[in-house]
Amino acid sequence: MWRRVTSLSTVIGSSKLSLLNLRQAGVNFQEAFSSNVQTPAEGRISPNGKTPFITFVLGGPGSGKGTQCARIVETFGFTHLSAGDLLRHEIFLNSENGAMILNAIKEGKIVPSEVTVKLIKRAIESSVNDKFLIDGFPRCEENRMTYERIIGKEPNIVLFFDCPQEEMVKRVLSRNQGRVDDNIDTVKERLKVFKTLNLPVINYYAEKGKLLKIDGTGTEDEIFERVRPVFAAWRYRSKHFGLV
Numbered sequence: 001m002w003r004r005v006t007s008l009s010t011v012i013g014s015s016k017l018s019l020l021n022l023r024q025a026g027v028n029f030q031e032a033f034s035s036n037v038q039t040p041a042e043g044r045i046s047p048n049g050k051t052p053f054i055t056f057v058l059g060g061p062g063s064g065k066g067t068q069c070a071r072i073v074e075t076f077g078f079t080h081l082s083a084g085d086l087l088r089h090e091i092f093l094n095s096e097n098g099a100m101i102l103n104a105i106k107e108g109k110i111v112p113s114e115v116t117v118k119l120i121k122r123a124i125e126s127s128v129n130d131k132f133l134i135d136g137f138p139r140c141e142e143n144r145m146t147y148e149r150i151i152g153k154e155p156n157i158v159l160f161f162d163c164p165q166e167e168m169v170k171r172v173l174s175r176n177q178g179r180v181d182d183n184i185d186t187v188k189e190r191l192k193v194f195k196t197l198n199l200p201v202i203n204y205y206a207e208k209g210k211l212l213k214i215d216g217t218g219t220e221d222e223i224f225e226r227v228r229p230v231f232a233a234w235r236y237r238s239k240h241f242g243l244v
């Protein structure tokens, strides 16, 4: 499963500057910032009348998605939308789907796509920002297709934090934030769901040339130095060429 993503690591297109930085950082770069100017699909969502720049952030439980998103927000001004946090907020609000969401999270299962996509859509629409990190979504092919149907726009890029299973389990079990799913039984289920349902989504984006695979091992700082050039390249291109 893991090998398929790795074998697709061809480096295609980009400005020389950003490509060099990405290569030096060891980023697995796959035409996410292709030199062919691509007009993004006309989406049904446009905060401030602008087409948003959307990054999906994927990886197994504890791979460091939330931690790195916080760093990207701080450095590059993105808005972080964690699908898990949006769902946990519904539990907190005791909304009509709250009890169902709590059960799904306790069991490590995937909440119905329509529920999650509507929360993401609402969060994007109510933001004044036009660049987003959507963390922990899509979890499965059905999530992905529902997102495309409702939002009407594919992500611009997809980050995948690649981390060994033992390290992810160690991080989750020592997270200590009182999450109902941070226990060994639920973690085993989350890992199973990740491998069977989430990896096919990751491979889908690899095949579309949108995937940037980041080595998720090492310190938080070391990982961020692998992430930084991805967004530095995006910022350079959007500043100088007006490309999203």
Ligand SMILES: Nc1ncnc2c1ncn2[C@@H]1O[C@H](COP(=O)(O)OP(=O)(O)OP(=O)(O)O)[C@@H](O)[C@H]1O
Residues within 6 Å of the ligand: 059, 060, 061, 062, 063, 064, 065, 066, 067, 068, 084, 136, 171, 172, 174, 175, 176, 216, 217, 218, 219, 220, 223
């Ligand atoms: N590079 C790292 N080295 C050691 N610990 C880390 C590293 N990055 C994050 N952590 C810690 O590991 C735990 C999980 O990280 P984080 O919450 O960012 O993962 P996640 O991918 O968002 O997980 P989940 O999918 O379960 O929400 C946190 O306690 C975090 O502080």
Ligand SMILES: O=c1ccn([C@@H]2O[C@H](COP(=O)(O)O)[C@@H](O)[C@H]2O)c(=O)[nH]1
Residues within 6 Å of the ligand: 061, 082, 083, 084, 085, 087, 104, 105, 106, 108, 109, 110, 111, 112, 116, 135, 136, 137, 138, 139, 143, 181, 190
């Ligand atoms: O798109 C999503 C995102 C999350 N879930 C459920 O929430 C938990 C926790 O998610 P984190 O990303 O680890 O915070 C996940 O195990 C699922 O149960 C979801 O259903 N759909």
Ligand SMILES: [Mg+2]
Residues within 6 Å of the ligand: 065, 066, 082, 084, 136
């Ligand atoms: Mg998280």
